[in-house]
Amino acid sequence: MSYLFPTYARWDVTIKEAKGSWVTDVNENKYLDFISGIAVCNLGHANEEVTKAVQEQLTKYWHMSNLFHQPIQEEVAKLLVEASDGDAVFFCNSGAEANEAAIKLARKHTGKTKIVTFLQSFHGRTFATMSATGQEKIQQGFGPMLETFQYLPYNDLAALDKLESDVAAIMLEVVQGEGGVVPAEKEFIQKVSETCEKIGALLIIDEVQTGVGRTGKPFGYQYYGIKPDIITSAKGLGSGLPVGAMIGQKSLIETFQAGSHGSTFGGNPIAMAAAKVTLDKIFDEKFLIEVEEKSNYLVGKLNSLVGKHPLVNDVRGKGLLVGIECKEQVSEIINQLRENKLLVLPAGSNVIRLLPPLTVSYEEIDIAVKTLEDVFSTVDYPVEAH
Structure with missing residues (x-):
């Protein structure tokens, strides 16, 4: 029994500790966090x-x-x-x-x-x-x-x-x-x-x-x-x-x-x-330039998925607030991404929302994109006839 009102559809994950772009649950599973507390931990966890x-x-x-x-x-x-x-x-x-x-x-x-x-x-x-x-x-x-x-x-x-x-x-x-x-x-x-x-x-x-x-x-x-x-x-x-x-x-x-x-x-x-x-x-100018550079890198990588996977319809956003619009509901895809140790959010029924810490590394972006690609590859979505 919980003593809390069930106002949140909680995932079956209990976080034990967090540092930078990574969180660890009570079962010692380590996740790459592209939620950042819903755009809150912009400097990463426990700066x-x-x-x-x-x-x-x-x-x-x-x-x-x-x-x-x-x-x-x-x-x-x-x-x-x-x-x-x-x-x-x-x-x-x-x-x-x-x-x-x-x-x-x-x-x-x-x-x-x-x-x-x-x-x-x-x-x-x-x-x-x-x-x-x-x-x-x-x-x-x-x-x-x-x-x-x-x-x-x-x-x-x-x-x-x-x-x-x-x-x-x-x-x-x-x-x-x-x-x-x-x-x-x-x-x-x-x-x-x-x-x-x-x-x-x-x-x-x-x-x-x-x-x-x-x-x-x-x-x-x-x-x-x-x-x-x-x-x-x-x-x-x-x-x-x-x-x-x-x-x-x-x-x-x-x-x-x-x-x-x-x-x-x-x-x-x-x-x-x-x-x-x-x-x-x-608010340091150099820091913000790096955010834009990381955004360009992430969006460029994600745009390559649009042609590869028929499920993916569009990539859009600004900075490190990025949405991947899919051609079907994304709730199950988000569950699969979480099982593959990548944490992301929905934005509406058919958009995957990425909110990495602004301190995210290029290596961590590569890991996230590879996980997205792997999971998209498992989704059975028909190729449209041209």
Whole structure:
């Protein structure tokens, strides 16, 4: 009997220890981890510099109310501001909380209530962020969603023309991770930005999965030549410790004054110690260039599988957020990959999602691709007639 609610479809794997790109279970099986805690352990598991920083903070103090000044919060906020187009940061504990803060800020600042998001998006599982998510399967069973959200087709330019001045914000991911690893087209993102200016709406970019170097830049929106009003971040911020952040422009600071929002554990000094080292390392230009180089290497290897295996339809993504679209459901394939000691995720029903640590080696990429190729070769999928 478990004393936990069965809210997760857990695999029959119990991890004992983890280091770098590898995890070991209680039966001494060693797995190559291309999940990274779902884009969380961007520096790999148990990074030594992060560990040292956390241990040092543990000897000072563990928690202090946000009624007190905490210099380490300012230090981490400065790193986020300098690496983005924002001017101020609100700290919380997760991506859903960061998106909640963004929704509240947008509504309060504009005085409007409608938020536009996109079909197949994912923004969290709290009530507001579940309502923002454009997937019925996330919303089923909870009754009516908040009525102030409108969903448009992703990458659809014409749909944006229908929006009017009653919109408080447009909120989107530049790569829909949970929705199938679907990158936004540049023309689409730029039109979203132009539409926000035209109708007086704020632009919110959800960087919970794409941020903190995952795409090869500090934030994924930086490929698109836009300047968001609000950026949300979490996952990779703390190398496994719970950290979320909402980054906003200077014009929004007056809207979020004392009493307008808060979080008991937001900006916790232990989490901030982890975040400071994480961001110092990942926001280094040389580190990000290496991420792009590894991405090109991985995608190049994967693209070679498209012609070899009739099962594989497409390879897409940005940086080290990569999706392999297959011509059938991938749940059993993912099970087989796990049996062959490679850990990967689904993204929708027919996409395999790869999220290796940003510190992954070329040798580890080769091992992963060889495992994928071996497993694909065992899948009996008919060759299409030409």
